[in-house]
Amino acid sequence: MTLELKTVTKTLGDFKLPGLDLTVHEGEYLVLVGPSGVGKTVLLEIIAGLLRPDSGRLYWCGRDITTLAPERRGFGIMYQDYALFSHMTVSENIAYGLRSRGWSKAEAEEKTLDAARDLDIEPLLGRMPDTLSGGEQQRAALARALVVEPQLLLLDEPLSAVDLRLRRRLRRQLKHAQETTGTTFVHVTHDVHEALTVGHRVGVMLDGRLRQIGVPAELFRKPTDKDVARVLGMRNIFAASGFEDGSCHVDGVNIHVGEREDAYRHIWIRPEEIILSREPFESSARNQFRCVVESWEFHDVLVNVRVAVNEMKLDVLLTYASFEKLDVQSGTQLHATFKSSSVHCF
């Protein structure tokens, strides 16, 4: 029960999918992440059979399904706006797929009720979609997609239409639904945090290409390049040269990276692992530099302070307490300290 895409291409207006290879394993929750407009929806519609690729083939369990009609694939799709049938009640929406597959009305109603119970939307069954909140619509759409027991469920930005607080709950709900049904999920999003929270594997898409795919830890350990690292939300990425004797050069700064076997091209320093202090201090940390504060920004519970070590700009995450204690001003002279183990090379 593996889905395979072999050099699938598609040009649609300005958008271009220049040849994508992808394997989706049975029962996995795969998330494809990338900025808006990289053709993630197009890719899902190609998998669903709603769009025909210009070239390339799709295989399901080894069978070529490139030209198979969407209603015969058994793949469900859930759109960002949920696309509930506005002229039908929630119950009719959920039962639609069953009725389309020839279930009797009574059987379909029973199964609809079960599906609604699973997602806790039983009281909504008689309502019309336009009277539902975003979260309720999402669950109704999920019930409608899952009730037909699809082999594969395609989710197009399923959480972007709801507010932040609800998003966390719905994320858990999606993950739970995936785990309990064992359905293979392919989920696309622009939100890397969402991708890392729900996905067993995460693929990074840029310019219509799948740049890297793997389990989240692997992506962070070894992003293929700077662009992928950026998409993953990694800060303090620098092009480095002169890897020798456990150190390298970045913008004229010599940085200790510890013993490494390979030569690398980039380093990444975790912003939360950098310590700022007024005075230099004795430490086992091999990297300590004088720096100058340039600017700062408040992020949820932390403050992101940007400092300059010569030409190298570092982002440092501080708690409010440390931020106040340091009495940070623009131009303040500080010391930045971090261990060589906080430096990741790729």
Place this chain on the structure above:
Amino acid sequence: MIFGSRPSFFHLAFFLLGALMLLFIVAPLVRITLDSSASELSEALGDRELWASIFLTLRAAGVATIISILFGVPLAYLLAHARFPGRSLVLGVIDLPIMIPHSAAGLALLTVIGRHSLAQKIAGPLGIEFVGEEAGIATAMAFVSVPFLVNAAREGFTAVPVRLENVARTLGARPSRVFFTISLPLAWRAVFSGMVLMWARGISEFGAVIIIAYHPMTTPILVFQRFSDFGLTYARAAAVVLILVCVIGFALLRFLSRPKRGEVR
């Protein structure tokens, strides 16, 4: 209120211009109705020839509309959904009957449904005659009014989000089921309003119909004939009865097709 707290001169000017526009439409209709005396009207209400022509007109326009649905709705659906070469040409062709003078349209139509035409040769054995017959009247009405149906239905189908149809397909519905359970119900109000428009336009048709069939007389032709033979006073009552039938009929249809919850508006 779009004016905010204090209407500007600009808005007042628009209000005035709009009011004059409305007056222009309403004044003649009210005036002709008020001008006709009660005796004139009651005489017209008992006029069998008039009623026969009204029923003929409503029926022929109705038949024209119903038959056009069979061909016009599929065309509208394709135009809304499919992108094919020559699509804009097709859109232009559909509007042609609105552009060309209707007497010319009638003459053009006569060349394909006239007594010696291929269409007449095929329809003849089925007992259908066009020229001077109700079938011809309906055909002329269909020709000049079908753009209203196709355009309204096309807009209705365009307004249905493609995603709904996509989801329905992935849920296992064949294209025909998607059409009848999703696209058509959601576009129904637009299709229906297109039907009403087409029917109304068919009823009012004069130029094309008179060329295909002077007799039996549709009401627009009857009104014209009475006006040219006997003058305003005699034609007026017939006109008023037709106006009232139309106004009541369309008010009723508008009421029936008012938007319901969940429909594409």
